[in-house]
Amino acid sequence: KGHPGLFKSLAREFEQTNCRLISLTSSQQIEQIAEITLKEILTKDKPAEVIYKNDKRHKVDIIPSPLSTGLSEAQIQLDTNSVVLVLGGAQGITSELVKHMSQAYPCTYVLVGRSADPRNHATNSELEAFKTKEEIRAYLIKSGTFTSPSEIEKETIKVYKNNQILRTIRDMEQLGNTIIYQSLDLCDENGLSELINNIYEKYNRLDGVIHGAGLLEDKLFKQKTTSSFGRVFDTKVKPLRVLAEQLRTDCQFVVLFSSIASVYGNKGQTDYAAANSVLDDYANALNKKLKGKVISINWGPWKGAGMVSPTLETEYERRGISLIPLDQGKEIFLNEIKYGTESQVLIMSGNNW
Secondary structure (H helix, E strand, C coil): CCHHHHHHHHHHHCCCCCCCEEEECCCCCHHHHHHHHHHHHHCCCCCCEEEEECCEEEECCCCCCCCCCCCCCCCCCCCCCCEEEEECCCCHHHHHHHHHHHHHCCCEEEEEECCCCHHHCCCCHHHHCCCCHHHHHHHHHHHCCCCCHHHHHHHHHHHHHHHHHHHHHHHHHHCCCEEEEEECCCCCHHHHHHHHHHHHHHHCCCCEEEECCCCCCCCCHHHCCHHHHHHHHHHHHHHHHHHHHHCCCCCCEEEEEEECHHHHCCCCCHHHHHHHHHHHHHHHHHHHHCCCEEEEEEECCEECCCCCCHHHHHHHHHCCCCCEEHHHHHHHHHHHHHHCCCCEEEECCCCCC
């Protein structure tokens, strides 16, 4: 339901207010609930989440858990006939991680994103070569095709996304993979259901799913609109409902890209943190349905792949927060899929959040 991430983020935004989520694992009488609530209001410690189990109070804590890869046999078995569905997999950090995975496991990857397939439109070969928004923007200004700043910025973002998608597809194809790109709004549950059904009809299998789609519209809670909150929340959560309904039990793995924001909370990210908390809960629920492994990865911030702006990187440095190096994170991701045994893990560089 997303409550942990929501309350932890509210606690960071309203520092002078006692924001706390109280979870009860068993039914309680009204008098008992009132007593627990009063005690939590009066207590001086400040956990944003407490759990009462068998009348005992528990806090949520992080436990270091080194991943053993030495002697273990990989828990997934993919070959060239395997099919992997990747939601939000053609851009950003998800594409970088999936490319790395496809190097170890070449097969058929179905990449799903909101953007139209850039291969269906005529493209400018000069523009295709650019990897940064700055290069694209400078080229567009020099060309004189667009005059207003808003037009230039809109086209810059479009070209940047298209270039990322094209590069991802070509890189993965060069590694020996078969790549299918499907343009789809992941909030369209019927559309996603149809896509999964089509995969089963065509291949009679779906070996794995990686849900890396996400949307950020960061604002303080008091400035948030319900429509904005809904967009961010639904992009993460709606595909989950479809996966729970449509996946066959023989699916080898499902990896959900969650965020450190659901574990610690973050200012301006009540919607994003709440959505990722739902992912964390769904990992446990899906684990009971599928024979394969289901894992929710709470990623910390990344260095590289354009995931953190220079301004935000400076802010993280000021707060003493380390960023996950891209090359190291790729290997951690692959090892977690191959050898991980937990349904939820937090992966971050340092612990100053």
